[in-house]
Amino acid sequence: MVQDAAGRGYHPGMRAAAIPPIDLGGDTRLLVMTGSGISAESGLATFRGAGGLWEGERVEAVATPEAFAADPARVWRFYGTRRAAAAVAVPNAAHLALAATEARLGDRFLLVTQNVDGLHAAAGSRHVIELHGSLWRSRCSRCRAAPVEDRSADVSPPLPTCPACDRPPARPALMRPDIVWFGESLNPASQEAVGQFIDDAALAGARLVFLAIGTSGNVWPAAGYVRYAAEAGAETWLANLDPALNEGWFDHVVAGPATQVVPALLGVT
Ligand code: APR
Numbered sequence: 001m002v003q004d005a006a007g008r009g010y011h012p013g014m015r016a017a018a019i020p021p022i023d024l025g026g027d028t029r030l031l032v033m034t035g036s037g038i039s040a041e042s043g044l045a046t047f048r049g050a051g052g053l054w055e056g057e058r059v060e061a062v063a064t065p066e067a068f069a070a071d072p073a074r075v076w077r078f079y080g081t082r083r084a085a086a087a088v089a090v091p092n093a094a095h096l097a098l099a100a101t102e103a104r105l106g107d108r109f110l111l112v113t114q115n116v117d118g119l120h121a122a123a124g125s126r127h128v129i130e131l132h133g134s135l136w137r138s139r140c141s142r143c144r145a146a147p148v149e150d151r152s153a154d155v156s157p158p159l160p161t162c163p164a165c166d167r168p169p170a171r172p173a174l175m176r177p178d179i180v181w182f183g184e185s186l187n188p189a190s191q192e193a194v195g196q197f198i199d200d201a202a203l204a205g206a207r208l209v210f211l212a213i214g215t216s217g218n219v220w221p222a223a224g225y226v227r228y229a230a231e232a233g234a235e236t237w238l239a240n241l242d243p244a245l246n247e248g249w250f251d252h253v254v255a256g257p258a259t260q261v262v263p264a265l266l267g268v269t
Contacts, residue, residue, distance in 0.1 A: 019254060021267030022209055022237065029201040029208045030105060031194070031234070032098060033225055034113045034120070037214020037241060038258045042089040044117055048216055049242065053082075063181050068141065072174050076155040079177045082116075083135050084153040091123035094213065094258035097268040099124035108206075110197045112190070114215060114222050116179055129190050131222055133179040140165060142173035150175075186221065194225060198232045208234040211265070214258050217246030226250060239265060 036046040047053045061067050062078040102109045112129040120128045139147035140162035161172035201208040210229035217223040226249045238250040239261045254261050
C-alpha cells in the first residue's frame with residue numbers, strides 16, 4: 001500500500017484480489033453512498049468527464065424546473081432517452097455486492113444513492129434511499145399527488161397531464177419525471193434517514209464505516225455526507241475511478257473500476 005503525504009491509503013491499479021476487505025465485523029455499521037460511476041460498467045453514462053451526460057446537454061436546458069417550464073417536450077425527450085438506456089441496463093458485480101452485503105449486515109447497513117436508474121433495486125437491494133429521485137416514476141408539476149410508476153421511454157406531445165388536478169377551467173398540469181432537479185431541495189426524509197443512521201451509530205458507540213462509490217463529489221448535499229460521517233468518527237472510504245473533488249475528506253481512496261474494487265472491499269467473492 002502506498003501512503004500519500006497526508007497518510008491516506010492509496011491502491012492505484014492494485015489487483016482487486018490484493019485489496020484487503022474492510023472489517024465489517026462485530027457491531028460495525030456501514031453507510032454506503034453511490035454515484036453514477038457504479039452504473040458505468042452497466043453501460044450507463046456518468047454526468048461529468050468524457051462521454052458524460054452533461055457533455056451532450058446543458059444542465060440548464062434539461063435538468064431545472066425553469067427548463068421544464070420553458071420546453072417540457074425537450075426535457076421529456078432527455079429523460080425518455082435515459083429511460084430507454086436504463087431499461088436495457090443490468091446490475092453489475094458492484095451492485096450485486098452491495099445487495100449481498102445488505103443481506104449480511106441487515107440493519108447495520110444503509111445504502112444511499114444519487115442514481116435514478118433503479119439498478120440497486122434490480123440487484124436485490126431492499127432498502128435504498130434515492131436522494132435524487134427515480135427515472136421510473138413521474139409526478140404532477142403542480143399538485144402534491146403521490147408519484148406514479150412510469151416506464152414509458154417515448155414521452156412525446158401531447159405530453160402527459162395530471163389526472164388528479166385536471167379540473168377545468170384550470171389548465172391541466174403536466175406530469176414531470178420524479179427527479180430532483182438543480183435548484184430543487186432533496187426530500188427531507190432522505191436527509192433525516194442518513195443523519196439518523198450516523199447518529200444511531202454514535203449513540204450505540206458502534207464503529208461506523210462510510211463508503212462512497214463512483215461519485216465525483218461535485219453535487220451537494222451528497223458530497224458533504226463524508227464530512228458529516230467523519231465528524232461523527234467514521235472511517236471513510238472512497239472507491240472511484242478518478243480523483244474526486246471531496247477526496248481530501250476520505251481516510252482511504254481506492255482507485256479502480258467499481259466491479260473489481262467494490263466486491264473486494266466488501267469481501268464478496
Ligand atoms: N468505477 C468506479 N468509478 C467510476 C467508474 C467505474 N467504472 N466510471 C466512472 N467512475 C467515476 C468517475 O471517476 C467520476 O468521478 O464516477 C464518477 C462520476 O462522477 P459524475 O459524473 O460527476 O457523477 P455523480 O457524482 O454521480 O453526479 C452527482 O450530479 O448531475 C448530477 O444529479 C446528478 O446524481 C448526479 C449528481
